[in-house]
Amino acid sequence: MSRLLRGVVLVGLLGLGACVQTPLATAPVTNPSGSSNHPRFAPPPAVESQWDAGLGVYVVGGTPHLYYRERTYYRWNSGWSWASNPQGPWLPTDSSGVPPGLYRRYAQ
Template sequence: MKLLWRGALLVGLLGLGACVQSPLVTAPVTNPSGSSNHPRFAPPPGVASQWDAQLGVYVVGGASHLYYRERTYYRWNSGWSWASNPQGPWLPTDSSGVPPGLFRRYAQ
Protein backbone atom coordinates (compact mmCIF):
# COMPACT_ATOMS: atom_id res chain seq x y z
CA MET A 1 0.00 0.00 0.00
CA LYS A 2 2.86 2.40 0.88
CA LEU A 3 4.50 1.61 -2.44
CA LEU A 4 1.30 2.50 -4.30
CA TRP A 5 1.00 5.78 -2.35
CA ARG A 6 4.64 6.71 -3.08
CA GLY A 7 4.15 5.94 -6.79
CA ALA A 8 1.04 8.12 -6.96
CA LEU A 9 2.85 10.95 -5.15
CA LEU A 10 5.82 10.72 -7.52
CA VAL A 11 3.57 10.79 -10.62
CA GLY A 12 1.73 13.81 -9.20
CA LEU A 13 4.93 15.70 -8.51
CA LEU A 14 6.29 14.95 -11.97
CA GLY A 15 3.05 16.20 -13.49
CA LEU A 16 3.29 19.47 -11.55
CA GLY A 17 6.88 19.91 -12.65
CA ALA A 18 5.76 19.80 -16.28
CA CYS A 19 3.41 22.75 -15.63
CA VAL A 20 6.19 25.10 -14.57
CA GLN A 21 7.11 27.54 -17.33
CA SER A 22 10.00 29.89 -17.60
CA PRO A 23 9.11 33.59 -17.19
CA LEU A 24 8.42 35.73 -20.24
CA VAL A 25 11.43 37.76 -21.32
CA THR A 26 10.49 41.44 -21.33
CA ALA A 27 13.86 43.03 -21.98
CA PRO A 28 14.27 44.79 -25.33
CA VAL A 29 16.01 42.86 -28.08
CA THR A 30 18.55 44.59 -30.29
CA ASN A 31 18.44 43.59 -33.94
CA PRO A 32 21.41 43.80 -36.34
CA SER A 33 20.31 47.22 -37.65
CA GLY A 34 20.87 48.65 -34.16
CA SER A 35 17.29 49.61 -33.37
CA SER A 36 15.82 48.35 -30.15
CA ASN A 37 12.65 46.24 -30.42
CA HIS A 38 10.27 44.73 -27.93
CA PRO A 39 9.87 40.93 -28.04
CA ARG A 40 6.04 41.10 -27.92
CA PHE A 41 5.14 44.31 -29.74
CA ALA A 42 6.20 44.58 -33.38
CA PRO A 43 7.66 47.89 -34.55
CA PRO A 44 5.65 50.12 -36.86
CA PRO A 45 5.99 49.09 -40.50
CA GLY A 46 7.90 51.36 -42.86
CA VAL A 47 9.02 54.00 -40.35
CA ALA A 48 12.08 54.40 -38.15
CA SER A 49 11.32 53.83 -34.48
CA GLN A 50 12.85 53.03 -31.11
CA TRP A 51 11.20 51.09 -28.26
CA ASP A 52 10.85 53.17 -25.08
CA ALA A 53 10.43 50.79 -22.14
CA GLN A 54 9.33 53.56 -19.74
CA LEU A 55 6.52 54.66 -22.06
CA GLY A 56 5.69 51.14 -23.23
CA VAL A 57 5.52 52.23 -26.89
CA TYR A 58 7.68 52.79 -29.94
CA VAL A 59 8.76 56.40 -30.45
CA VAL A 60 8.43 57.16 -34.16
CA GLY A 61 11.49 58.89 -35.58
CA GLY A 62 11.23 62.14 -37.51
CA ALA A 63 7.90 63.13 -35.94
CA SER A 64 7.20 65.09 -32.82
CA HIS A 65 5.06 63.38 -30.14
CA LEU A 66 4.19 60.38 -32.35
CA TYR A 67 4.07 56.89 -30.84
CA TYR A 68 3.09 53.38 -31.90
CA ARG A 69 1.96 50.14 -30.28
CA GLU A 70 -0.15 47.21 -31.48
CA ARG A 71 -1.08 48.56 -34.92
CA THR A 72 -2.11 51.94 -33.51
CA TYR A 73 -0.38 55.32 -33.71
CA TYR A 74 -0.86 57.83 -30.89
CA ARG A 75 -0.25 61.55 -31.22
CA TRP A 76 -0.08 64.28 -28.59
CA ASN A 77 -1.06 67.76 -29.77
CA SER A 78 -2.57 69.53 -26.73
CA GLY A 79 -4.69 66.38 -26.42
CA TRP A 80 -4.63 62.75 -27.56
CA SER A 81 -5.64 61.32 -30.91
CA TRP A 82 -5.06 57.94 -32.55
CA ALA A 83 -4.91 56.48 -36.07
CA SER A 84 -4.08 53.24 -37.80
CA ASN A 85 -1.79 55.11 -40.20
CA PRO A 86 0.85 57.75 -39.32
CA GLN A 87 -0.75 60.15 -41.83
CA GLY A 88 -4.21 59.79 -40.27
CA PRO A 89 -7.09 60.28 -40.29
CA TRP A 90 -6.71 61.11 -36.60
CA LEU A 91 -9.53 60.48 -34.16
CA PRO A 92 -9.61 62.22 -30.77
CA THR A 93 -9.44 60.17 -27.57
CA ASP A 94 -8.93 60.83 -23.89
CA SER A 95 -6.14 59.48 -21.71
CA SER A 96 -7.99 56.17 -21.23
CA GLY A 97 -7.44 55.48 -24.95
CA VAL A 98 -3.63 55.54 -24.79
CA PRO A 99 -1.07 53.20 -23.20
CA PRO A 100 -0.48 54.00 -19.50
CA GLY A 101 3.11 55.16 -19.99
CA LEU A 102 2.00 57.85 -22.43
CA PHE A 103 -0.74 59.00 -20.08
CA ARG A 104 1.77 59.38 -17.24
CA ARG A 105 4.22 61.31 -19.42
CA TYR A 106 1.68 63.93 -20.47
CA ALA A 107 -0.42 64.00 -17.26
CA GLN A 108 -1.10 67.56 -16.20
Protein backbone atom coordinates in the same frame (compact mmCIF):
# COMPACT_ATOMS: atom_id res chain seq x y z
CA MET B 1 -15.18 -11.89 -18.62
CA SER B 2 -13.95 -9.61 -15.84
CA ARG B 3 -10.41 -10.36 -16.96
CA LEU B 4 -11.23 -9.16 -20.46
CA LEU B 5 -12.91 -6.03 -19.08
CA ARG B 6 -9.85 -5.24 -16.95
CA GLY B 7 -7.64 -5.63 -20.02
CA VAL B 8 -9.79 -3.23 -22.04
CA VAL B 9 -9.79 -0.65 -19.23
CA LEU B 10 -6.02 -0.97 -18.86
CA VAL B 11 -5.43 -0.50 -22.60
CA GLY B 12 -7.75 2.54 -22.54
CA LEU B 13 -5.91 4.11 -19.63
CA LEU B 14 -2.55 3.52 -21.27
CA GLY B 15 -3.85 5.14 -24.43
CA LEU B 16 -4.96 8.20 -22.45
CA GLY B 17 -1.55 8.41 -20.86
CA ALA B 18 -0.04 8.82 -24.30
CA CYS B 19 -2.19 11.94 -24.83
CA VAL B 20 -0.66 13.78 -21.89
CA GLN B 21 1.91 16.28 -23.08
CA THR B 22 4.63 17.74 -20.97
CA PRO B 23 5.50 21.37 -21.62
CA LEU B 24 8.67 21.93 -23.59
CA ALA B 25 11.44 23.78 -21.87
CA THR B 26 11.94 26.96 -23.87
CA ALA B 27 14.19 29.87 -23.29
CA PRO B 28 12.39 33.06 -22.29
CA VAL B 29 12.14 35.74 -24.94
CA THR B 30 14.53 38.51 -24.09
CA ASN B 31 15.33 41.84 -25.61
CA PRO B 32 18.92 41.61 -26.87
CA SER B 33 21.23 44.32 -25.63
CA GLY B 34 21.24 47.25 -27.97
CA SER B 35 18.06 46.22 -29.80
CA SER B 36 15.49 48.88 -30.54
CA ASN B 37 12.60 46.39 -30.62
CA HIS B 38 10.37 44.91 -27.96
CA PRO B 39 10.14 41.11 -27.71
CA ARG B 40 6.31 41.11 -27.66
CA PHE B 41 5.18 44.22 -29.55
CA ALA B 42 6.10 44.43 -33.23
CA PRO B 43 7.53 47.72 -34.46
CA PRO B 44 5.50 49.93 -36.77
CA PRO B 45 5.78 49.00 -40.43
CA ALA B 46 7.73 51.17 -42.86
CA VAL B 47 8.79 53.87 -40.37
CA GLU B 48 11.87 54.35 -38.24
CA SER B 49 11.19 53.75 -34.55
CA GLN B 50 12.71 52.76 -31.25
CA TRP B 51 11.12 51.02 -28.27
CA ASP B 52 10.86 53.19 -25.13
CA ALA B 53 10.44 50.88 -22.14
CA GLY B 54 9.47 53.73 -19.81
CA LEU B 55 6.58 54.74 -22.04
CA GLY B 56 5.69 51.21 -23.17
CA VAL B 57 5.50 52.25 -26.84
CA TYR B 58 7.61 52.73 -29.92
CA VAL B 59 8.73 56.32 -30.49
CA VAL B 60 8.36 57.05 -34.19
CA GLY B 61 11.36 58.87 -35.62
CA GLY B 62 11.06 62.06 -37.63
CA THR B 63 7.73 63.19 -36.17
CA PRO B 64 7.53 64.76 -32.71
CA HIS B 65 5.03 63.29 -30.25
CA LEU B 66 4.15 60.29 -32.45
CA TYR B 67 4.04 56.83 -30.87
CA TYR B 68 3.02 53.31 -31.85
CA ARG B 69 1.90 50.09 -30.17
CA GLU B 70 -0.22 47.15 -31.30
CA ARG B 71 -1.23 48.44 -34.75
CA THR B 72 -2.18 51.87 -33.40
CA TYR B 73 -0.45 55.22 -33.69
CA TYR B 74 -0.90 57.79 -30.90
CA ARG B 75 -0.27 61.50 -31.30
CA TRP B 76 -0.08 64.28 -28.72
CA ASN B 77 -1.06 67.74 -29.95
CA SER B 78 -2.53 69.55 -26.92
CA GLY B 79 -4.67 66.43 -26.54
CA TRP B 80 -4.60 62.78 -27.62
CA SER B 81 -5.65 61.31 -30.93
CA TRP B 82 -5.12 57.90 -32.52
CA ALA B 83 -5.00 56.39 -36.02
CA SER B 84 -4.19 53.12 -37.73
CA ASN B 85 -1.89 54.95 -40.15
CA PRO B 86 0.77 57.59 -39.32
CA GLN B 87 -0.83 59.97 -41.84
CA GLY B 88 -4.29 59.61 -40.24
CA PRO B 89 -7.16 60.16 -40.29
CA TRP B 90 -6.77 61.04 -36.62
CA LEU B 91 -9.56 60.47 -34.14
CA PRO B 92 -9.61 62.26 -30.78
CA THR B 93 -9.45 60.24 -27.57
CA ASP B 94 -8.94 60.90 -23.89
CA SER B 95 -6.23 59.52 -21.63
CA SER B 96 -8.09 56.20 -21.25
CA GLY B 97 -7.47 55.58 -24.95
CA VAL B 98 -3.66 55.63 -24.76
CA PRO B 99 -1.11 53.32 -23.11
CA PRO B 100 -0.50 54.27 -19.44
CA GLY B 101 3.12 55.36 -19.99
CA LEU B 102 2.02 57.97 -22.52
CA TYR B 103 -0.72 59.25 -20.26
CA ARG B 104 1.76 59.70 -17.40
CA ARG B 105 4.27 61.50 -19.63
CA TYR B 106 1.77 64.16 -20.71
CA ALA B 107 -0.31 64.33 -17.51
CA GLN B 108 -0.85 67.91 -16.41
